[in-house]
Amino acid sequence: MIVVAALYQFVKFPNFADLQMPLIAFCKPLGVRGTLLLAQEGINGTIAGSREGIDAVIAYLKANGPFHNLEYKESKAKDMPFMRLKVKLKKEIVTFGAPAADPMEMVGTYVTPRDWNALISRKDVVTIDTRNDYEVMIGSFKGAVNPKTSTFKDFVNYTEENLMQHKDTPVAMFCTGGIRCERSTAYLKALGFKEVYHLKGGILKYLEEVPEEESLWEGECFVFDQRVAVTHGLEFGSYDQCFGCRMPINAADKASEQYLEGVHCPHCYAAHEAGHYDRVTERQKQIQLARARGQKHIGDVSETRPNRVES
Numbered sequence: 001m002i003v004v005a006a007l008y009q010f011v012k013f014p015n016f017a018d019l020q021m022p023l024i025a026f027c028k029p030l031g032v033r034g035t036l037l038l039a040q041e042g043i044n045g046t047i048a049g050s051r052e053g054i055d056a057v058i059a060y061l062k063a064n065g066p067f068h069n070l071e072y073k074e075s076k077a078k079d080m081p082f083m084r085l086k087v088k089l090k091k092e093i094v095t096f097g098a099p100a101a102d103p104m105e106m107v108g109t110y111v112t113p114r115d116w117n118a119l120i121s122r123k124d125v126v127t128i129d130t131r132n133d134y135e136v137m138i139g140s141f142k143g144a145v146n147p148k149t150s151t152f153k154d155f156v157n158y159t160e161e162n163l164m165q166h167k168d169t170p171v172a173m174f175c176t177g178g179i180r181c182e183r184s185t186a187y188l189k190a191l192g193f194k195e196v197y198h199l200k201g202g203i204l205k206y207l208e209e210v211p212e213e214e215s216l217w218e219g220e221c222f223v224f225d226q227r228v229a230v231t232h233g234l235e236f237g238s239y240d241q242c243f244g245c246r247m248p249i250n251a252a253d254k255a256s257e258q259y260l261e262g263v264h265c266p267h268c269y270a271a272h273e274a275g276h277y278d279r280v281t282e283r284q285k286q287i288q289l290a291r292a293r294g295q296k297h298i299g300d301v302s303e304t305r306p307n308r309v310e311s
Contacts, residue, residue, distance in 0.1 A: 119197060127173075
């Protein structure tokens with residue numbers, strides 16, 4: 001069984017670039033894969049490997065960087081969910097684009113998964129899903145507002161256009177693993193919002209700790225790896241993913257006449273430019289040939305889930 005660890009910490013890290021190559025050199029012999037982002041403001045990413053490998057990397061980060069309060073959540077995967085290891089240098093560990101949103105200065109009030117239901121059930125609380133539209137599409141908390149953003153950077157405009165009238169209203173925010181809420185709650189606090197709350201550990205921690213019979217979660221939770229989605233208890237979900245557009249797809253989507261494995265699905269069937277289908281159809285042909293030979297093709301959709309890191 002593979003251990004999958006989603007981790008982050010906002011912390012001042014001026015020499016972040018110095019860790020890139022040593023971290024790669026440490027992870028590779030352990031067989032640990034995934035994507036880690038390093039920036040002046042800290043670290044963010046998801047990695048997968050053996051129990052021993054993940055424990056060793058977590059210990060290495062704490063010993064070789066300022067990550068003494070590293071936030072990380074674990075789940076399991078039957079197979080390795082990443083093709084390779086990537087350690088990238090970035091301006092931000094989660095892209096937002098608003099300088100006022102500094103979680104090292106201030107953040108919203110943390111709410112544990114066990115206390116979350118009571119908070120979002122209050123009639124005076126506005127509950128906001130800070131994730132993107134393709135994530136919200138397959139699951140969210142009952143009654144939560146969908147901001148209908150395509151990227152997290154869009155949340156700045158959403159706030160200006162839709163939330164400013166709620167500055168005196170309690171606002172509860174949540175995301176997959178917690179990091180986006182560190183940023184978004186810091187932004188709202190900087191704008192003068194009086195009561196801002198966020199789910200500690202994110203949806204993943206909630207699905208891990210809150211029994212399904214007590215849950216206010218509806219649907220599945222999108223994750224940024226080969227599993228595509230998880231359910232209560234962090235069990236594997238029912239969704240696959242379209243190679244053409246990276247959207248999560250269910251059984252009904254795959255039964256559609258507009259679905260062709262590795263090429264397109266109902267979400268993107270009519271959206272691609274001329275020549276797209278010829279290219280991806282040929283690529284899928286090569287993938288099928290590789291599978292028949294018992295080999296892995298680098299373009300296999302089952303091996304190339306998106307490496308965006310936005311937990």
